[in-house]
Amino acid sequence: DAGVIQSPRHEVTEMGQEVTLRCKPISGHNSLFWYRQTMMRGLELLIYFNNNVPIDDSGMPEDRFSAKMPNASFSTLKIQPSEPRDSAVYFCASSSPLQGNTGELFFGEGSRLTVL
Amino acid sequence: AQSVTQLDSQVPVFEEAPVELRCNYSSSVSVYLFWYVQYPNQGLQLLLKYLSGSTLVESINGFEAEFNKSQTSFHLRKPSVHISDTAEYFCAVSDMNSGYSTLTFGKGTMLLVSP
Secondary structure, three states: OOOOEEEOOEEEEOOOOOEEEEEEOOOOOOEEEEEEEEOOOEEEEEEEEEOOEEEEOOOOOOOOEEEEEEEOOEEEEEEOOOOHHHOEEEEEEEEOHHHOOOOOOEEOOOEEEEEO | OOEEEOOOOEEEEEOOOOEEEOOEEEOOOOEEEEEEEEOOOOOEEEEEEEOOOOOEEEOOOOOEEEEEOOOOEEEEEEOOOOHHHOEEEEEEEEEOOOOOOOOEEOOOEEEEEEO
């Protein structure tokens, strides 16, 4: 089975530019999560969706960040305008109702963002 | 709210030696416990989990972890490590009673296995 698919794997952009990160969850999974990983702060939950509905976006750093899930097989995380402090690895993860509410997640390989 | 503490940011060890990676958590409710492993330039992969039942859980590649409720710990152990075990290991917890469970991660422990 295909895992969680993220694109792009690497993105280098200049400050002020718009960045869009994409995620395709595992088919049949009904929850989707966006995490950010940095050396300083570790793994931070940004937002998560259940059945395409945003449940908790309290981890989104500020208004420059937005996330959407238009259907069960696609989600985007957008940063506009981007800043150097946004440089990080962004992970998408999904979970299945078969795991109940244990919280077990399946991660993509991440999108490494560098903002110059 | 939960929190996870991994006291060791880095653990160097020689091949075939035993290793223990420490994890302590704080929570006002019952939790599920997880260890994830991250190899270089890859995403996190589930290594093992404690949901209920036996407090000792094992992975397919020789790791084990024991849930100790009184000490609020979930330490990860392996009796003999391989070079290929070099990776970053994350301990995580989720709220057993929440309608929507999310994982709270520790900051990770880098396991460095040398020949």
